[in-house]
Amino acid sequence: MNLRIKVALISICVIIVCQIFYSQKNMASFQKSYLESMQIKSMKLGHFLKNDIEAVLGLNIPLTKLIKLEKTLKKVLDAATEMEYIEITDDQGFVLYYADHMTMIKNNPGEKPSDIFQKKKDGYIPEIQTDISLPLYDVKKRTKVGYINLRLSLDPIRTKLREVLFDITTVIIVSILMTFEFLSLFVTFSITSPIETVEKQMKRATNSFSLLPGRTYLLMNELNQLISRFNDFMIRYLKQISTFQLMQKWSPRMNQDFSKAITDQCDHIDRILASDHSCTRKMPSNFKGSIEQLKQNLAGMNNQMSNFTKTLSLPHAGPGDASEMSSARQVSLYPYVRPLIFYFIMAQSFSISFLPMLVDSLYEPLFGLSRELVLGLPISIFMFFFAMSMPLAGSFCDSKGWFKPLITGIILNTAGLILTALSRDILQLIIFRSVSGIGFGIVLVASQQFVYENTTTHNRTVGMAAFVAAYFSGDICGTVIGGMLANRIGYANVFFVSAVFSIFALIYLLAIFNKDTMMVTNCQKKEPFSFEYFFAVLKDKEFVTLTFFQAIPAKIILIGVLFYYVPLYLRSIDVAQGTIGRVIMGYGMVLILMGPVISKYRKKIQYRKYNIFIGGMLTGLSMIFFYFYTGFTPLVIIVLMIGLSHAFSVSSQTSLVTELAIIKKMGVGSGMGLFRFWERVGNIMGPLLMGVLIMNTGYELSLVIMGIISAICSLVYLLLHHKNIQSQNNSETIKN
Numbered sequence: 001m002n003l004r005i006k007v008a009l010i011s012i013c014v015i016i017v018c019q020i021f022y023s024q025k026n027m028a029s030f031q032k033s034y035l036e037s038m039q040i041k042s043m044k045l046g047h048f049l050k051n052d053i054e055a056v057l058g059l060n061i062p063l064t065k066l067i068k069l070e071k072t073l074k075k076v077l078d079a080a081t082e083m084e085y086i087e088i089t090d091d092q093g094f095v096l097y098y099a100d101h102m103t104m105i106k107n108n109p110g111e112k113p114s115d116i117f118q119k120k121k122d123g124y125i126p127e128i129q130t131d132i133s134l135p136l137y138d139v140k141k142r143t144k145v146g147y148i149n150l151r152l153s154l155d156p157i158r159t160k161l162r163e164v165l166f167d168i169t170t171v172i173i174v175s176i177l178m179t180f181e182f183l184s185l186f187v188t189f190s191i192t193s194p195i196e197t198v199e200k201q202m203k204r205a206t207n208s209f210s211l212l213p214g215r216t217y218l219l220m221n222e223l224n225q226l227i228s229r230f231n232d233f234m235i236r237y238l239k240q241i242s243t244f245q246l247m248q249k250w251s252p253r254m255n256q257d258f259s260k261a262i263t264d265q266c267d268h269i270d271r272i273l274a275s276d277h278s279c280t281r282k283m284p285s286n287f288k289g290s291i292e293q294l295k296q297n298l299a300g301m302n303n304q305m306s307n308f309t310k311t312l313s314l315p316h317a318g319p320g321d322a323s324e325m326s327s328a329r330q331v332s333l334y335p336y337v338r339p340l341i342f343y344f345i346m347a348q349s350f351s352i353s354f355l356p357m358l359v360d361s362l363y364e365p366l367f368g369l370s371r372e373l374v375l376g377l378p379i380s381i382f383m384f385f386f387a388m389s390m391p392l393a394g395s396f397c398d399s400k401g402w403f404k405p406l407i408t409g410i411i412l413n414t415a416g417l418i419l420t421a422l423s424r425d426i427l428q429l430i431i432f433r434s435v436s437g438i439g440f441g442i443v444l445v446a447s448q449q450f451v452y453e454n455t456t457t458h459n460r461t462v463g464m465a466a467f468v469a470a471y472f473s474g475d476i477c478g479t480v481i482g483g484m485l486a487n488r489i490g491y492a493n494v495f496f497v498s499a500v501f502s503i504f505a506l507i508y509l510l511a512i513f514n515k516d517t518m519m520v521t522n523c524q525k526k527e528p529f530s531f532e533y534f535f536a537v538l539k540d541k542e543f544v545t546l547t548f549f550q551a552i553p554a555k556i557i558l559i560g561v562l563f564y565y566v567p568l569y570l571r572s573i574d575v576a577q578g579t580i581g582r583v584i585m586g587y588g589m590v591l592i593l594m595g596p597v598i599s600k601y602r603k604k605i606q607y608r609k610y611n612i613f614i615g616g617m618l619t620g621l622s623m624i625f626f627y628f629y630t631g632f633t634p635l636v637i638i639v640l641m642i643g644l645s646h647a648f649s650v651s652s653q654t655s656l657v658t659e660l661a662i663i664k665k666m667g668v669g670s671g672m673g674l675f676r677f678w679e680r681v682g683n684i685m686g687p688l689l690m691g692v693l694i695m696n697t698g699y700e701l702s703l704v705i706m707g708i709i710s711a712i713c714s715l716v717y718l719l720l721h722h723k724n725i726q727s728q729n730n731s732e733t734i735k736n
Contacts, residue, residue, distance in 0.1 A: 555682025615649025
């Protein structure tokens with residue numbers, strides 16, 4: 001288990017324990033105060049009833065002779081749903097009149113003893129006091145004639161406590177997500193990155209026989225001690241090999257001089273032997289053979305000297321070439337974008353829970369359009385500009401890198417949020433939301449471009465999974481926090497808070513990434529973006545296969561099933577609105593928790609197409625089973641399975657599309673923007689398709705049909721993908 005996971009687990013455990021302790025005290029306090037308020041309300045109703053009955057008794061009418069009093073009790077209960085029943089007894093504790101929410105009974109005297117009276121007589125003291133007893137007097141005779149007994153129902157208390165428990169659970173989840181993101185930044189910036197940096201410096205220092213830089217790490221004293229000990233060791237080592245280094249320094253020169261001397265001597269012998277000198281003619285016949293042997297020995301000495309020099313020379317490695325450095329930085333940089341995405345998406349999601357209500361509050365007739373169409377315009381126009389900005393933002397990233405587009409997008413989005421807060425009519429709201437949509441699209445494309453440039457083919461799926469996890473983590477936290485803020489500070493002020501968080505994201509970007517060591521940008525000059533690209537990508541078989549048989553169906557299910565069908569179906573079976581929101585939140589939680597895990601253990605390149613296939617099949621099969629099991633629990637399981645299936649497929653889709661030849665040809669930024677553009681077709685089709693299916697087949701069967709479509713698309717995708725690979729292999733074989 002690595003250090004990041006250990007820190008996260010410890011922090012999560014601390015948060016959960018503290019929240020449970022606080023929640024227990026909070027729930028006990030809430031139960032006490034809520035019970036007191038119920039008792040006060042019931043006591044007031046009891047006194048009103050007591051006064052009316054005693055007024056009748058003052059007319060000399062006996063308590064046993066009151067007509068239709070049980071109906072009066074039933075009317076009182078209808079106004080006080082927190083009461084379980086009301087009964088009127090005589091002074092001996094026998095029930096005369098009784099009413100609950102279902103029945104009304106008039107008993108004969110002495111027929112039925114009162115449960116409340118009997119428990120009081122036996123001295124029973126309940127843990128939760130739910131019984132109220134008021135005496136009835138005959139004012140004229142000044143005698144006690146009976147009692148009014150009211151029993152409070154525990155069901156409203158349990159319901160409220162359950163809602164509070166769900167709210168507390170939601171707060172715990174949000175706290176864990178926010179804590180994890182902050183810890184992720186802290187561990188990456190203060191622990192993981194320094195360790196990786198020192199590790200690389202040690203490798204370079206070991207190869208180049210140099211010392212480590214004297215940098216101090218404030219939060220890691222152990223790392224400072226390691227650097228100091230490494231430098232001490234290196235100093236001692238350099239002293240011990242100083243003589244060896246001197247020999248190493250001069251050995252090439254010595255080898256050169258020695259080799260030259262031997263070569264000159266051999267050449268001189270050859271010239272003497274080749275000349276017609278008188279002394280050479282008088283030499284014995286075996287002398288020439290000895291001379292040749294001498295020459296061979298000298299050549300052997302020369303070779304031995306050269307080998308000795310080579311052995312003495314150790315390879316000198318400096319900081320490494322550019323490709324090695326870029327690869328090293330790519331592996332360690334992509335986690336830095338996660339906090340940026342988290343902050344930005346959280347700011348963008350603050351308004352999700354109340355935006356329709358804000359639009360409704362600003363409604364006014366516009367261009368003769370119907371009210372329903374006008375109310376949908378701000379969201380539709382936002383999504384239109386969001387989708388259209390993505391291909392253009394991709395081209396911007398290809399030509400300028402990811403840094404400037406990221407700054408531009410955040411500034412545009414921040415400006416749009418501030419202007420939205422100042423909107424005074426529906427037209428202003430539409431225009432200003434469009435500005436936010438453009439900024440939103442640019443930021444998403446630029447941040448994905450950053451992940452692409454700072455990952456390799458082998459770890460790109462892991463990087464994209466971290467991006468998706470940060471996206472949905474920010475989405476969940478922003479939606480929950482935005483709903484809470486809207487109830488306290490108003491809709492417009494929430495947009496100001498969103499702008500502040502967006503500015504935090506900009507500050508983080510400038511503080512962390514605007515450094516030479518962090519600026520990894522693979523800008524390539526591509527042709528200017530052309531609108532012909534929108535349809536040029538549709539000529540590529542692999543792009544069409546991935547987009548139309550996996551990406552678009554996944555978006556249809558995300559928007560059409562999760563955000564359209566699930567709320568409608570749960571509403572039809574009388575599920576509370578808060579519970580519906582928590583069910584949908586389960587999708588994001590599964591994606592956040594399982595996405596990085598699946599991408600880590602199935603990150604090999606050859607797994608990506610199977611991850612995508614598994615995701616589509618999981619979705620399809622889970623929805624098909626809705627034909628056999630319907631209701632709340634099966635639908636919750638389907639939502640969780642959709643989250644698990646997207647954990648398999650979404651990051652693999654993004655990773656795979658960046659490797660397509662047509663995407664690389666037109667630029668990864670432009671290509672990714674086009675992929676996201678066509679993917680948004682699923683966003684548009686989802687609600688429309690599900691609406692048609694629900695209208696014609698009903699809730700249960702419509703979901704089953706969508707499951708069949710998803711399963712078929714996954715099978716077709718896998719078959720076409722293998723067919724495309726085979727055709728590519730055959731083409732390469734023919735060319736060779």
